[in-house]
Amino acid sequence: MKATVGDRIVITSRRLDAPVREGEIIEVRGADGSPPYVVRWSEDGHTDHTDLIFPGPDARIIHQQAPHEPEGPSHGKRWHVDVIVDEHESGLTKAHIVADTGVRKLQSYGEAHRRPTDLDVAEIGDEVAVGRAFIAFGNHLLHAAAADIEEIEGRPVQVSPSPTGRTP
Missing domain, CATH: 3.30.160.240 (Rv1738)
Structure with a gap:
């Protein structure tokens, strides 16, 4: 798992009744974009809570596209x-x-x-x-x-x- 500052992290729950957590990576402490990450969570409209995390297999990184970079081969869809x-x-x-x-x-x-x-x-x-x-x-x-x-x-x-x- 690799990330840069500004990327989003989404952590899904293994339980149906638990919420999905989403936040912004504000600091990358590992080498070459690897964990741990400092994350500012955006739950319930509050964006002031931060944690140092080592993401597990239930986490995914959503990379932010730099404005000057051309679109890559990825094509996202939403159902x-x-x-x-x-x-x-x-x-x-x-x-x-x-x-x-x-x-x-x-x-x-x-x-x-x-x-x-x-x-x-x-x-x-x-x-x-x-x-x-x-x-x-x-x-x-x-x-x-x-x-x-x-x-x-x-x-x-x-x-x-x-x-x-x-x-x-």
Whole structure:
């Protein structure tokens, strides 16, 4: 991981209910742009909190493009994803994902069923239903990619869920 002063750092959480942290790197203390970094966090509108961090695998650096530098080969895209969760008193939780890729809209669904003997913890039903909806969404994306490749190459194609063909 390499960074320069002015780059942004985004740290995602391993938990669904935890916020994503984003901040500006204001000092690089490692050699050649390596950690540790002093980061000014921009959470809840406050920008006065700083930390010295050694980022882990859940962090990514967003490099700032200098105004005089030409655009590089990277082309960023942003997809808009809505997740709708519907909880029923019967113990059924449904999740609906709608993603607008800018080219097409994709949808998927997931459900969780609470057994009568299970504790009524809404968060668990939400996580299971949304997790299943995202798994279905990932499969839907892979099938759509395979169909696009088949259309271009004129032959049947199968896209595996991981580059090695194995689930991590």
